Amino acid sequence: MRLPASYPLALLAALVALTPVYVLLSLASDANTLFDSHNLEILGNTLALMALTVLGSILIGVPLAFISAYVHLPLKKFWLVLFAAPLAIPSYIGAFTLYAAFGPGGEIEGLFGLTTAPMYGLSGAAIVMTLYTFPFVMMTTRSSLLSLDASMVNAARTLGMSMTGSIFKVILPRVVNGIAAGSLLVALYTLSDFGTPAMMRLDTFTRVIYVEYNAFGLNRAAMLSLQLMCIVGFLLFLESQIKTATERHGRALVLFPSRLQLMGLFTIFTPILMLAIGLPLAIFMLWLARDGVADFDINIAWNSAYASIIAALTAVIVAIPVAHAALTGKAGRIMERVTYFGFGIPGIVMGTALVYGGLQLPLLYQTLALLVIAYVLRFLPLAVGSIRTSTEHLDGSLVKSARVLGASPREAFMRVTLPLTARGIVAGAALVFLESMRELEATLLLGPTGFETLSTYLWRVYEAGYFGRAAIPGLLLVVISAGGLAIMLSGEKRSS
Numbered sequence: 001m002r003l004p005a006s007y008p009l010a011l012l013a014a015l016v017a018l019t020p021v022y023v024l025l026s027l028a029s030d031a032n033t034l035f036d037s038h039n040l041e042i043l044g045n046t047l048a049l050m051a052l053t054v055l056g057s058i059l060i061g062v063p064l065a066f067i068s069a070y071v072h073l074p075l076k077k078f079w080l081v082l083f084a085a086p087l088a089i090p091s092y093i094g095a096f097t098l099y100a101a102f103g104p105g106g107e108i109e110g111l112f113g114l115t116t117a118p119m120y121g122l123s124g125a126a127i128v129m130t131l132y133t134f135p136f137v138m139m140t141t142r143s144s145l146l147s148l149d150a151s152m153v154n155a156a157r158t159l160g161m162s163m164t165g166s167i168f169k170v171i172l173p174r175v176v177n178g179i180a181a182g183s184l185l186v187a188l189y190t191l192s193d194f195g196t197p198a199m200m201r202l203d204t205f206t207r208v209i210y211v212e213y214n215a216f217g218l219n220r221a222a223m224l225s226l227q228l229m230c231i232v233g234f235l236l237f238l239e240s241q242i243k244t245a246t247e248r249h250g251r252a253l254v255l256f257p258s259r260l261q262l263m264g265l266f267t268i269f270t271p272i273l274m275l276a277i278g279l280p281l282a283i284f285m286l287w288l289a290r291d292g293v294a295d296f297d298i299n300i301a302w303n304s305a306y307a308s309i310i311a312a313l314t315a316v317i318v319a320i321p322v323a324h325a326a327l328t329g330k331a332g333r334i335m336e337r338v339t340y341f342g343f344g345i346p347g348i349v350m351g352t353a354l355v356y357g358g359l360q361l362p363l364l365y366q367t368l369a370l371l372v373i374a375y376v377l378r379f380l381p382l383a384v385g386s387i388r389t390s391t392e393h394l395d396g397s398l399v400k401s402a403r404v405l406g407a408s409p410r411e412a413f414m415r416v417t418l419p420l421t422a423r424g425i426v427a428g429a430a431l432v433f434l435e436s437m438r439e440l441e442a443t444l445l446l447g448p449t450g451f452e453t454l455s456t457y458l459w460r461v462y463e464a465g466y467f468g469r470a471a472i473p474g475l476l477l478v479v480i481s482a483g484g485l486a487i488m489l490s491g492e493k494r495s496s
Contacts (some may be wrong), residue, residue, distance in 0.1 A: 092195020
């Protein structure tokens with residue numbers, strides 16, 4: 001049996017995606033201890049942060065999902081974009097600005113003379129993570145709500161059940177999988193995030209791995225990385241078991257709240273949105289007005305764009321055979337799933353593995369090539385998913401017609417398949433580009449000496465305490481992230 005032409009390249013991509021795990025296992029074999037009392041404290045902090053963040057995200061995300069899905073509001077699309085907007089701000093930017101705004105000597109005290117509680121530690125990190133992850137729960141829950149038929153709610157109301165009772169006894173049990181899916185995304189994001197715990201001075205796995213790396217404790221960093229990966233792997237397994245229930249679509253539920261109820265809703269959620277979106281932008285604008293733009297080197301922005309463009313192009317080239325292999329058989333789907341492994345590995349873990357790999361290959365160590373490899377391994381699934389989706393919708397008869405008319409497989413691919421899937425390829429490249437621009441952890445560990453990007457510059461500014469210099473890179477990263485959110489929402493619109 002002849003294997004599809006895409007299999008060799010897809011297999012190579014899958015093997016490369018597994019390389020960081022092999023490197024970490026080799027490195028950790030030299031560690032002195034597998035688990036000690038300090039690990040227990042780190043594990044406790046990490047799990048506590050994850051639990052609080054998931055709880056907070058459910059408490060905010062589920063009501064907002066109900067509002068955006070069912071409540072009759074003027075400018076409904078505007079409210080949906082506003083509720084999802086925190087996704088457009090990397091959590092480490094939120095942590096930076098909230099840390100600078102609150103507490104004695106913070107920007108709020110400087111402007112208004114109000115002394116506020118400082119924002120750090122477990123509570124501060126949980127607040128920040130909740131503010132920037134609740135849209136995950138909102139989006140997945142909203143998607144489940146929109147798939148429900150309102151006739152069951154109407155039947156319950158006809159039988160005398162109150163609207164509140166209908167929500168808790170009829171609607172919520174049918175969307176619990178959507179809530180769980182969003183909660184697991186929040187948990188995975190919380191586990192892998194480095195910037196927020198580091199800025200909030202909370203010892204989680206990601207922060208301690210970075211500390212060990214800087215103390216030349218690569219073996220211990222690798223052991224901690226493997227422990228973190230075990231937790232991430234368990235959550236990924238749980239995520240794979242969640243199946244969203246499918247129901248026959250019917251008329252969507254529409255709620256018409258009174259003016260008093262609307263005022264109550266906005267009184268509750270406006271402070272949350274202001275804290276997540278308004279405060280970071282206001283702080284950056286304040287710093288911009290105070291310190292100006294004179295100290296910002298435009299080459300920093302160019303470095304970010306240059307590395308991200310190379311990563312996006314490379315990821316797309318690798319993703320095309322992987323996506324096509326996934327559509328040709330079970331072996332191809334397995335290879336595709338293996339490449340997703342890199343997306344589940346936290347950036348700090350990927351960076352630690354590739355630092356060790358670079359030390360064994362001096363030609364790669366502290367080069368742009370190694371940084372690009374890290375970006376590609378981390379964000380390849382974004383390109384694969386986008387290209388595979390567009391290829392799935394391709395009419396196979398067009399390719400067969402080209403073949404019948406005498407075109408070779410290569411010619412049919414270049415003249416038929418590639419142009420018709422160009423939109424998915426461009427969208428995949430854009431997502432990889434935007435995520436690479438935001439990436440902090442891997443860039444800190446793998447960036448060439450003197451190669452500053454927007455995210456690493458922001459980190460250095462935070463460490464040095466020159467907060468005013470963060471205005472331009474912070475605003476640029478917010479704009480870039482907004483582009484990623486726009487692509488994501490446009491993809492959701494096409495799917496619906």
